[in-house]
Amino acid sequence: xxxxxxxxxxxxxxxxxxxxxxxxxxxxxxxxxxxxxxxxxxxxxxxxxxxxxxxxxxxxxxxxxxxxxxxxxxxxxxxxxxxxxxxxxxxxxxxxxxxxxxxxxxxxxxxxxxxxxxxxxxxxxxxxxxxxxxxxxxxxxxxxxxxxxxxxxxxxxxxxxxxxxxxxxxxxxxxxxxxxxxxxxxxxxxxxxxxxxxxxxxxxxxxxxxxxxxxxxxxxxxxxxxxxxxxxxxxxxxxxxxxxxxxxxxxxxxxxxxxxxxxxxxxxxxxxxxxxxxxxxxxxxxxxxxxxxxxxxxxxxxxxxxxxxxxxxxxxxxxxxxxxxxxxxxxxxxxxxxxxxxxxxxxxxxxxxxxxxxxxxxxxxxxxxxxxxxxxxxxxxxxxxxxxxxxxxxxxxxxxxxxxxxxxxxxxxxxxxxxxxxxxxxxxxxxxxxxxxxxxxxxxxxxxxxxxxxxxxxxxxxxxxxxxxxxxxxxxxxxxxxxxxxxxxxxxxxxxxxxxxxxxxxxxxxxxxxxxxxxxxxxxxxxxxxxxxxxxxxxxxxxxxxxxxxxxxxxxxxxxxxxxxxxxxxxxxxxxxxxxxxxxxxxxxxxxxxxxxxxxxxxxxxxxxxxxxxxxxxxxxxxxxxxxxxxxxxxxxxxxxxxxxxxxxxxxxxxxxxxxxxxxxxxxxxxxxxxxxxxxxxxxxxxxxxxxxxxxxxxx
Amino acid sequence: xxxxxxxxxxxxxxxxxxxxxxxxxxxxxxxxxxxxxxxxxxxxxxxxxxxxxxxxxxxxxxxxxxxxxxxxxxxxxxxx
Numbered sequence: 001x002x003x004x005x006x007x008x009x010x011x012x013x014x015x016x017x018x019x020x021x022x023x024x025x026x027x028x029x030x031x032x033x034x035x036x037x038x039x040x041x042x043x044x045x046x047x048x049x050x051x052x053x054x055x056x057x058x059x060x061x062x063x064x065x066x067x068x069x070x071x072x073x074x075x076x077x078x079x080x081x082x083x084x085x086x087x088x089x090x091x092x093x094x095x096x097x098x099x100x101x102x103x104x105x106x107x108x109x110x111x112x113x114x115x116x117x118x119x120x121x122x123x124x125x126x127x128x129x130x131x132x133x134x135x136x137x138x139x140x141x142x143x144x145x146x147x148x149x150x151x152x153x154x155x156x157x158x159x160x161x162x163x164x165x166x167x168x169x170x171x172x173x174x175x176x177x178x179x180x181x182x183x184x185x186x187x188x189x190x191x192x193x194x195x196x197x198x199x200x201x202x203x204x205x206x207x208x209x210x211x212x213x214x215x216x217x218x219x220x221x222x223x224x225x226x227x228x229x230x231x232x233x234x235x236x237x238x239x240x241x242x243x244x245x246x247x248x249x250x251x252x253x254x255x256x257x258x259x260x261x262x263x264x265x266x267x268x269x270x271x272x273x274x275x276x277x278x279x280x281x282x283x284x285x286x287x288x289x290x291x292x293x294x295x296x297x298x299x300x301x302x303x304x305x306x307x308x309x310x311x312x313x314x315x316x317x318x319x320x321x322x323x324x325x326x327x328x329x330x331x332x333x334x335x336x337x338x339x340x341x342x343x344x345x346x347x348x349x350x351x352x353x354x355x356x357x358x359x360x361x362x363x364x365x366x367x368x369x370x371x372x373x374x375x376x377x378x379x380x381x382x383x384x385x386x387x388x389x390x391x392x393x394x395x396x397x398x399x400x401x402x403x404x405x406x407x408x409x410x411x412x413x414x415x416x417x418x419x420x421x422x423x424x425x426x427x428x429x430x431x432x433x434x435x436x437x438x439x440x441x442x443x444x445x446x447x448x449x450x451x452x453x454x455x456x457x458x459x460x461x462x463x464x465x466x467x468x469x470x471x472x473x474x475x476x477x478x479x480x481x482x483x484x485x486x487x488x489x490x491x492x493x494x495x496x497x498x499x500x501x502x503x504x505x506x507x508x509x510x511x512x513x514x515x516x517x518x519x520x521x522x523x524x525x526x527x528x529x530x531x532x533x534x535x536x537x538x539x540x541x542x543x544x545x546x547x548x549x550x551x552x553x554x555x556x557x558x559x560x561x562x563x564x565x566x567x568x569x570x571x572x573x574x575x576x577x578x579x580x581x582x583x584x585x586x587x588x589x590x591x592x593x594x595x596x597x598x599x600x601x602x603x604x605x606x607x608x609x610x611x612x613x614x615x616x617x618x619x620x621x622x623x624x625x626x627x628x629x630x631x632x633x634x635x636x637x638x639x640x641x642x643x644x645x646x647x648x649x650x651x652x653x654x655x656x657x658x659x660x661x662x663x664x665x666x667x668x669x670x671x672x673x674x675x676x677x678x679x680x681x682x683x684x685x686x687x688x689x690x691x692x693x694x695x696x697x698x699x700x
Numbered sequence: 701x702x703x704x705x706x707x708x709x710x711x712x713x714x715x716x717x718x719x720x721x722x723x724x725x726x727x728x729x730x731x732x733x734x735x736x737x738x739x740x741x742x743x744x745x746x747x748x749x750x751x752x753x754x755x756x757x758x759x760x761x762x763x764x765x766x767x768x769x770x771x772x773x774x775x776x777x778x779x780x
Contacts, residue, residue, distance in 0.1 A: 010769065010774060011718070011769055011772045011773055011774055012718060012774045056772075059772070060724075060727075060772055063727045063771065063772070064724075064726070064727055066727075066730075067726040067727055067730050069726055069727075107717070107718045107719075110717070110718075110719070110748075111717035111718075114717060114747060114748055223744070223747045223749055226744075226746045226747050227744040227745075227746050227747055227749070281745065281746045284746065285746050285747065
């Protein structure tokens with residue numbers, strides 16, 4: 001009894017049983033007529049089948065009519081009822097049965113299309129282990145209190161947003177960022193609900209739970225985006241609003257002119273706009289869902305349609321194309337500095353040891369004429385077929401062919417002479433917190449620990465002077481050298497000028513009153529920048545433009561490396577805006593990538609605004625048209641590709657829907673298509689449209 | 701009851717995977733809106749999300765699910 005109740009009250013179950021019952025009656029009718037040769041049961045059985053399947057359709061039609069909506073169900077109900085009245089029992093049964101089967105299949109398939117986000121829902125674990133009153137207990141994930149300590153065992157999903165207190169683990173963040181490579185997380189680092197901690201135990205202080213997690217916000221944003229109607233969808237809905245009444249009108253007219261009730265009813269059936277009304281939503285839900293799985297939030301159908309039209313992309317330099325922090329990229333030696341240098345510099349050198357290269361530097365730096373030997377590492381690397389050190393994983397991503405990235409070689413092996421210069425500078429810099437000092441210290445630390453200088457003076461805006469084991473180290477700019485009476489000859493001057501021309505920030509290094517070399521620092525291009533620009537060009541972005549406030553030389557150096565089409569440097573925020581307007585005036589559909597406040601006006605003016613590395617930033621998620629959860633530039637091209645594929649998919653669906661309806665209507669008017677056959681083809685076209693939309697989710 | 705009803709309103713989220721044609725949207729919205737204690741009901745066809753702003757002491761989430769079922773669609777309460 002209770003099972004029967006469930007079958008009757010659960011609409012899905014009820015519909016399934018009504019459909020099955022109707023199908024059974026149709027089969028029975030066919031059996032009695034063609035198997036047993038009895039005509040008498042044919043009509044009653046088919047009528048019963050039509051009533052069984054039709055009852056649900058009629059109820060739905062009535063419900064829609066009550067809210068003044070002319071639904072597809074209404075068309076089918078009128079057609080089926082009319083067919084029964086004129087004695088076409090078989091047609092009535094077939095139409096209602098096929099409509100029910102089709103609706104059931106549609107619901108099933110739509111569920112799969114909507115399922116793109118289910119992975120995200122299921123990413124969040126239901127339970128969390130918290131440390132409460134000194135003992136560990138299991139609570140529902142949404143019942144964790146902010147500030148509580150959550151324990152995550154190896155292999156478990158992290159149930160809350162939080163900060164690692166103790167422990168370390170490789171965390172698979174692919175649900176949030178789409179990035180398949182796990183990220184090492186240790187104390188103090190943020191973790192997100194729905195990510196998986198591998199091979200390590202974590203204690204996490206909860207900062208966000210339940211709906212207040214990045215995962216929940218992403219799901220919410222993606223759903224809002226899927227719900228926002230694309231312009232094409234709005235157009236279709238306007239079309240559908242007068243389409244259904246006009247089909248009814250057409251059927252009435254057809255009956256008035258031909259007096260053929262059968263023709264009029266068939267028109268109602270094949271005129272159902274099912275495939276049409278569902279064509280765009282299906283593509284958009286699938287496309288936005290597909291993008292979300294790749295860590296790309298496209299904020300609605302409007303932006304999805306816009307993204308596919310992008311022909312120019314404006315990028316800032318710092319933090320977008322570059323790593324956003326300086327690296328040591330060049331060393332210019334004063335000639336003679338390293339003459340007769342010993343090998344094994346720095347190996348195992350500890351604090352207080354006699355440094356083996358001190359003597360060398362001493363002899364080298366004495367009265368020999370200082371001739372700057374510019375060693376442009378990138379140039380020499382390319383000329384000599386230099387291959388990047390395999391230990392640098394960035395090269396596996398970026399590649400460094402002849403046209404590849406030539407600025408990512410901070411790990412490049414310096415010559416022993418160059419290492420001496422770096423090490424001298426690093427001994428002084430190690431005691432200072434200057435941002436330009438950090439890359440020098442990092443480079444030197446690759447050769448072993450650094451000793452602490454005996455004495456250190458900072459000269460603000462100029463550099464440092466240190467004493468170490470009786471030697472005087474002066475590191476800084478030209479003014480600092482002047483202050484200590486250190487002469488710069490023509491060779492050093494040429495070296496300085498050349499470094500500046502290439503966009504490097506030069507740092508002079510002098511030991512015991514003589515310049516031993518110049519270190520060239522620069523913000524280097526990300527390994528992914530050059531492949532990204534190439535990918536964008538392949539994706540139809542004709543003009544990749546750099547708009548930056550940085551100086552011309554530095555901007556030009558990066559632009560040449562990554563293959564930028566247009567460079568505009570030393571810009572003020574409003575000038576960036578002017579460039580966006582100029583590009584738009586030239587007929588480009590302009591997208592702008594930015595993050596900083598200074599990009600805000602240009603972002604607002606661009607046709608599509610893109611935020612990068614948005615995983616931790618709610619503002620970026622909320623304000624940009626497209627938010628990339630990682631800072632992987634390649635996602636921009638991927639977003640454009642997905643958008644194009646979705647637009648194409650939408651058009652295919654419209655063609656399928658319109659061609660089917662057009663062909664069916666023509667067929668009916670020519671007397672070639674009958675009611676049951678028309679319904680079958682109509683339902684198949686609806687499934688074809690949904691199936692085509694689902695294809696978007698499968699693309700790699 | 702002297703308490704302002706606005707103080708009691710919560711938003712309950714239902715999800716239905718069954719919505720297969722946009723014409724069911726007004727039907728469900730109207731059915732939910734007719735319930736006592738329901739201030740607003742919004743059905744999003746594309747995602748199958750149903751947002752109901754209601755007073756849970758007057759109309760429980762289970763009643764919302766029952767109402768959607770009577771309108772012809774299966775749904776479930778969702779955390780987000």
